[in-house]
Amino acid sequence: MTNDIFVGNNVRVSVNPLIVEIPGYNDPGYVSTDKLAAFPVIGFRKEVQTLEDYRTDFTTKLSGDVTINDTSISLFEDSSDPVYQLLDEALMEKKLLRFRSLYVIDGETKKDNDAGLYHIFNAYVTKKETSGSANSVVTTTFNLSPDGQLFTGFAEFSVPLNVGDYGIGAGTEEIAGVKDLGLLTGNRCVTVDATNSDNPYNSGTSAMAIQHPDGQGWELIGSSVGNPSIRIRNKQQSGETVTESPWVKVYTELERPTPEDINALPITGGELKGSLTIQEYLNVRKKISAPQGEILALNSNEINSTSVKVKGKEVYSPSNKPTPLEINCVALGETLDAGVF
Structure with missing residues (x-):
């Protein structure tokens, strides 16, 4: 087993009920405590695999997975402490928590802006023991069973932003x-x-x-x-x-798209440069003008018009009969006063 060794007496322990995939030191959700009763120890061990290599007289050793040892965190008894409450709740509900330990380096100490080495790991709370008496400080020790990888890094002092x-x-x-x-x-x-x-x-x-x-x-x-x-x-x-x-x-209610923006024909009218297919009905309340148009096919039950012309020539119908003069005839009952027979 290998334990990291730190010189000093200033350590910050925080607990986070929110667990994201890739942890970061400044992730939201961390809750800190000032009720720490003992310096926490993080230990880990590496699996070493020994291999024999036929090309050499020596054996080869490969470093394998790193496993975090079970550890504990001791707090002064205070049921109102938020970290104490999180640990107690996690023990009852078998809930995974994320722990962050910051080992502060020597120098100016600021509660929220300490610099130092940190460890981040996930763990289950497996046991709680309370010790002490009326003549000694009462402490509660929570046993932790780490789960997953240990993340380490160095947290630096944050730099204040100036106005501007x-x-x-x-x-x-x-x-x-x-x-x-x-x-x-x-x-x-x-x-x-x-x-x-x-x-x-x-x-x-x-x-x-x-x-x-x-x-x-x-x-x-x-x-x-x-x-x-x-x-x-x-x-x-x-x-x-x-x-x-x-x-x-x-686009907003004050800046709506124009017909040109969406390649559309305005409701107030305009020029349609492509073909138009109407599946149902086309109702025209006034006029249709097609001076250069050509009707290729027309299938209609009824045309209501006072006059229909094809190539400028009148098309006659029972409702639009020609006059005798238009067909060079004499109307019935009319007196013929000139003519050649």
């Missing part, structure tokens, strides 16, 4: 803010001048830049004058440069 850093608190007369629109320099708020060629608006405004550590992100910018509107674009690191997509509209 990454655009936080900026945009005032005293602090204009950062103006590096289009770059991948961290999550930030960006001041965008009206003269900036990347500004999709004609007035000064601000943008929000969000990015991923793998060199890609997106920007969101809004109008500061007139009706509110939003534009968005993404960007990627390409070698030493950053490539950007065009600004794209985000």
Whole structure:
């Protein structure tokens, strides 16, 4: 068994009921305690496999899996302590918890900003023992059975942000803010001048830049004058440069898509340049004009029209009969006063 050895007496123990796949020191959900009664010890052992190699007279040893030894955490008896409550609940419900132990290095000590080596591991609470009496301090020891991998690292002092850093608190007369629109320099708020060629608006405004550590992100910018509107674009690191997509509209109730935006025909009318197929009925309340059109096929039960012409010639029907004069005839009952027989 191998135990890490630390010199010092300052250790921070935190417990997290939320377990994410890849743990981080600053994950949300950690609850700390100041009721620690003993210095916690994290021990582990490695499986070593011995292999015989026919090419040599020596044996080969390979390091295998690392297993975390069972350990314990001792707290001064205080049922109101949040860590005590989490451990007690996990024991009753057989619930897996995540533990984080920070071994603080020598130097200035700040409760929330200590620097040092940390261990993170998951464990079940398997047992609880209480010791002490009326003449001694009462402590409760929780036995832990680790499950899974041990994660280690070094936590550094956090650096405070000044007003204006990454655009936080900026945009005032005293602090204009950062103006590096289009770059991948961290999550930030960006001041965008009206003269900036990347500004999709004609007035000064601000943008929000969000990015991923793998060199890609997106920007969101809004109008500061007139009706509110939003534009968005993404960007990627390409070698030493950053490539950007065009600004794209985000439609709202004040900026709806136009017929041209969605390649549609306005309800108020317009020119349809393609074919139109109507599966059911077409109702026209006024007129249809097709001066250069050609009807290739027409299947109709009824045409209600006072006059129908084909190539400029009248089409007659029982409801639209020709006059005797149109067919060079004399009407019945009419007196014939001229003619050749």
